[in-house]
Amino acid sequence: MTTTVEDSTTAPHDPTTWQLVVGLEVHVELATATKLFSASANRFGDEPNTNIDPVTLGLPGALPVLNEQAVELAMRIGTALNCTIQPCTFHRKNYFYPDMPKAYQISQYDQPLNVDGHLELPDGTRIGIERAHLEEDTGKSTHVGGTGGRIHGSEYSLIDFNRAGVPLVEIVSRPDIRTAEQARQYVTELRAILLAVGASDAKMEEGSMRVDANVSVHHPGEPLGTRCEIKNVNSVRSLGRAIEYEMRRQIDLLEGGDRIRQETRHWNENDGRTHTLRSKEDADDYRYFLEPDLVPLAPSAEWIERVREAMPLLPAARRKRLADATGVEPDSEAAMVVVDRGQDDYVLAVGHLGGDLGRALVHVKEAYAEQGPEPAVPAQDLALLTNLESDGRLTATQAKTVLAELVANDGGDAEAIAAAKGFEAMDSSALETMVDQAIAANPDVWAKFVGGEGKAMGALVGAVMKASKGQADGRAVTALLNAKRA
Template sequence: MSGTSSDTFLIDGADGSYEMVVGLEVHVELATATKLFSGSPNRFGDEPNTHIDPVTLGLPGALPVLNRHAVELAMRIGLALNCTVQPCTFHRKNYFYPDMPKAYQISQYDVPLNVDGWLDLPDGTRIGIERAHLEEDTGKSTHVGGSGGRIHGSASSLIDFNRAGVPLVEIVGRPDIRTPEQARQYVNELRAILVAIGASDAKMEEGSMRVDANVSVRRPGDELGTRCEIKNLNSVRSLGRAVEYEARRQVALVEAGERIRQETRHWDEGDGRTHTLRSKEDADDYRYFLEPDLVPLDPGDEWIETVRAGLPPLPAARRTALAETTGAPADGEAVMVVVDRDQDAYVLAVGEAGGDVARALVHVKEAYAEQGAEPTVPAADLAALTTMEVAGELTATQAKQVLAEIVANGGGDPAAIARDKGFEAMDTGALEVMVDEAIAAQPAAWEKFCNGEDKAVGALVGAVMKASQGQADGKAVTALLRARRG
């Protein structure tokens, strides 16, 4: 069938395989206080139609005025994605839809704010960014009287204009993605960047980050095939499933000698398929023209450099720094999770407090992965704990128990807690005796181990752990047994 690693994903045909080609378009709502062209609040979750004004409703004579902070956030996005930020203009994109009362959306067309950048995935793949332009969001339609809020068969639609005019940046990626895993990584990395630079809260589940996927298939090295655009991708997981389903659907069509029609398709999470939404034939008839109510935007070098200088370290750089300090791989789970949760500075602080950063990294990662909690422990306490571990004064199991207690109390002296729990380090002499006893009690296991059956060590280590009532360090016991075997 096909590979599942991030660097190859081929779909077999009867006569050779196909690769998928994916380009993602991501809309993000900017974290401004107000809308792009008016002073109504930009806030999610309020009562419908409470963030409305003459500009939002497209009332006659209302004029848009550009929100400076929205421009600055859009510039941050462009610069974080290695784009060129340039003088630009706004256009009207004309179409009739009730969630767009002016009958046009103000967007950018041939000269957008940000062009020609890239985003590097954690696996090292570079994905081109064609453009990242500013535009306004539409209102929200709810279809009633039909089944399940979908359009088909609804009796009427209800419109809430709170979202209309909210500033968006549309980030258009180049078709450089070749696997479902890369598509997922792209969205995760983009989200991490957007959050880090304060441009957006980038929540797919609240719609502040929306992803459309352009998918085509081809023989490796061939020209690009006909693409379909997939909508309704509400999670990173849906995205991965949808692009894989769509690529396989297209390969099946090609293999059957059929033509792929360029169209917009809708992902259905329930049945795990994409369905035709509309053909693409008339979709580009937006009759763009320059927005006469807005003047050109020219950020200028000074503003651009000020924004660039104000960017915080990006997630990739933070992962590299954490990886270098801890010795863990930069694209490993621990580093990814800890930077994603903004706890890398804490781990590094444990190091500055004299602790062991590698162990601190694992503890903080486990706090998320296994307990779902944020460590609110003073860095000095975790530093002291890791120092005890490194010195062999606590086993890994004991350290976890001590840490759990420190976390529960919001801090504490690990040495005192270890004493209270009766965790005393086994001295090597006592351990040697227990190892002798374990070998004597299980000569068969020892013989197997000596004959190269490494698995047999488990029974011996288990016996020592039991004899020590869990206080022995499993790794130390294994090392002792290996040394004995010679």
């Protein structure tokens, strides 16, 4: 992935490079028991229009009552994103759409709950968080007939109000993102944080996490370019594609002498392009005003402190902790994957039980993809396996086989499994004999190896493995070969 795009020679008036600038707006549905302003269940996948009540339906006379659990989860998000939690208010955002039964959305406007935070990408890059505010979700429309699922031209529309009033937090980043890859990392890291603090299940495919990207390009040192907002991005992968497409589109326009019109664009997964949804001129005038049915919200210092104290270790800290314990880099694949699966505590437990941390990390990363944060294999069992390896009693290949048995049976005695499989640690003299035999049988290869041809090593190890029927420890063979060459 390129971070900047070299200006082509067809734009001789401006020989500098283009810089991509991205800000992300992420909506997440909070994992509350009930809706933001009523007692109806907040549950995905129920029969349409079953989790409804007068407040959800915006019936005349119904009034909203703020859900304390939603505030708490929003505060957790703010705390995890290093925001200041401040006294805040709710506003009405007035617009008319069939899936918004009150014809206004209750949101936060000039005084949001969380402000001025940041999120650190795994490589340490800081992305500023402008705000993370509470608001209610709309219902879900399904437009039947017509094209592309749009309301225009459809025969009829179905509306499910189960989602109406579900609590959302909108997390608005500053325009600090400079590459599509950073955007992907931001969303991935944000998702991990949301899961860690238990604020949301953050599933992009189910819509409980929705990402809009504000994309512009400019020449470094010059004012920011006109931005376009990209909607309908339904996966982290699509986000990267959409940003890259949009960047290219804007650069092409600018280099062709056109200007960018500020507009909202719709990402089409099928053709891999963004399309104009509405221009700024058509933008709604939301006529924001203070929601008179709610009172200002001022979380007490004690509440804020309670939330802070109850913060779990966040993914970045967990990666660092795991990395420090196992000797890998915090942004290494193993650390990222294992922390992402929530299996780092398990790996550390293997260490506490006297197991080999490095081997445990690799095994968990390789073999525990289907396991959750609490793997079925007892940590004690994995610890024993890593120790058998460390002691040279099992080769890496044998260990893998035993591990597969452990995973398949939700644990077991690694030693007994190894014995049952006839795995015996080869004593060193037997191994040496096999190595000597392999050298003797392949004199040309040995000569190449001695001559410094690295590839030749593989052939010799392969020969030993074949002779030992896979029982030999590859590392021990390598060590022996190197010793003999020296």
